[in-house]
Amino acid sequence: MRIVKTALLAMALAIVPATAALAQTAEGEVIVVHGVPDLAVDIYVNGDLTFENSEFGDVFGPLSLPEGSYDIEIYATGADPSSEDPALSGSADLPAGAVATIAAYLQEGGTPTLGVFVENNSSTGAGDARITARHLADFGAVDVLANDAAVWEGVTNGAGADTDVPADTYNIKITAAGDPATVAYDQDLALAEGTNTIAYAIGSVSGGSFQVVAAALSGLATAPEGVPTGDAGLIQQNGLMVPAAIAVLAIVALGGSLFLTREQR
C-alpha cells in the first residue's frame, strides 16, 4: 500500500527564559508536516489517532509534548490500524527542550518517506529573525535566494539549513541549482523577530504539486542590550547644573541689588 502522508514533528522548546516552567515539565515541541500529494491520511502517535484525515500540505504544531520517544504511524484515512498496515511509520526521540519536525514527504524520484529533523530553537539576536529551509520535494538540488542574493546553494532533497537575518520582509526565491531561470518559488516572506520561520518545500515539481508550507517557532527573541538616549550631557554636573547654579546666584545678586537700590529711596 503506498500511502504517504507527511508528518513533521518539530519540537521547539521553550523559547524564552520566561518559559522555564515549560522546561521544568521536560517537554519538547513537535511539528508535523504532510508533504505527500494526493493522499489523505490519519496520523497516529503512540497508537492514538492524533491527526485525522490530514491532507497534503497540512502543517501541525508546534505542539508541546512530554520528552520521550514517539512512534508515528500514518494510515490512509479511515484505515483500521488493528487490521491494516501503515503507509508510513517511524519513531522520533523528543528530548526536553528540543524541537523536531516529523515529515512525510517525497524523496527525489517520488518515493514517499518519513523523516525527522531537529530544528534550531536557540535564541535569536536582538531584532533578528531566523529562516529555515527544508527541501522535502520531488525535485533536484535547488538554490535559495533572499532578495536575489544566494543564501543556500545546491540544497538536495532531505537537506535543510537555517540562518539568522534582521527581521524584515524578504523576497524568497527557490530555483533549480545553478539555473536561476527555473524558478520553483517566488514570494515575499515576512520574517518575524524572535521567530524561526521554517519553510518546507513539498510535493512534486514535475507533478505540479510543488508548494512551500511553513511553521513558525516563536519566542526566541533576545532583548536589546541597552537604550541609548542621551549624549549631550545637558544634565550632567558640568552640563546644565553648573550654569543653573550660577544663574541662581545671579538672580540672588540681582535681587539684592534691586533690594538695596529700592531701600535707599
Add this chain to the structure above:
Amino acid sequence: MPQLTPQNDGSRRRAARVLGVLAALLLIVAGAMALGKRDTVGDTDRFGTPSSTLPSSATTSTGGTALTEDLPDDEPGGIPANEHSLLAEVARTGGPQPVHLRIDSLGISAPIVPTGVDQATGLMEVPANVDEVAWYRYGPEPGQAGSSVLAAHVDLAGEGPGVFFELREIKPGDRIVVEFDDGTEQRFTVEARTTYLKDELPVEAVFRRQGMPVLTLITCGGAFDDSARRYDSNVVVYAVPSEPTTR
C-alpha cells in the same frame, strides 16, 4: 512693608551697583555655559544613537503573527490543519499602534514612532529626532501583556534637550496617556521611577513580552562622562493601566 533702618546710603548704592554688575556677569557666564554645552557637536552615533532616521521599511512589515498561535496545546483529537498563509502574511496583524504620548505633569506631548534594534550596536533604536518617542515594536503595544517600552532622548548633541529631558522629575501618581492610530487612548498611572546603571539595566524584564501589562518609559540620566559623551545610567519609569483596557 517692613522698613529697614537706613544706613550708609553711599555704601548701599555701591553694593547695589556691584551686585547688579555681578548678576549680569553671572547670567552671561551661565548662558554661555549652557549654550556651549548644547552646541557641543559630538559624533552622535558613537554611543549607539542612530545616525540616521529609521528605515521606513522597518515599521509595519515585520510583525507577522506566529502561525501557530491559535493552536491549542492539548494535541490529540483532530487539531485543525494549520492553514498558514504565513508565507503570504506580510502585514502586521497586531492591535492598534501607539502614535502619541502625553504626560501633562511634565508638559510632554510628542509623537511616537515604532523602532527596533540598531543592528550595529545591539541597542534599541532611538530616533535621532529628539522630539520623538520610540516604541519598541517587537514588544507589546502599550496596555497589552508584558512591558511596552517607550524610549526618548534626554538630550542629543547638536539638538539640545530631548522630549524626556524632564522625565527624571516624574512622580508616582502622575498620569500618562498613550494615543493609538485607531483614535483610542489608554491611560496609565506612574507607579515608580528608578535609575539603573546602564550595565545593570534589567533588559530581560524591561523588554519582557508576557505578564502584567506595564508601560516602561526610558531615557538616560545619572553621571555624564564628558570624554565618552555618555551617561552612565538609564532613568526608568514604570506605569500601569489606570483603568480596564477598553481596547
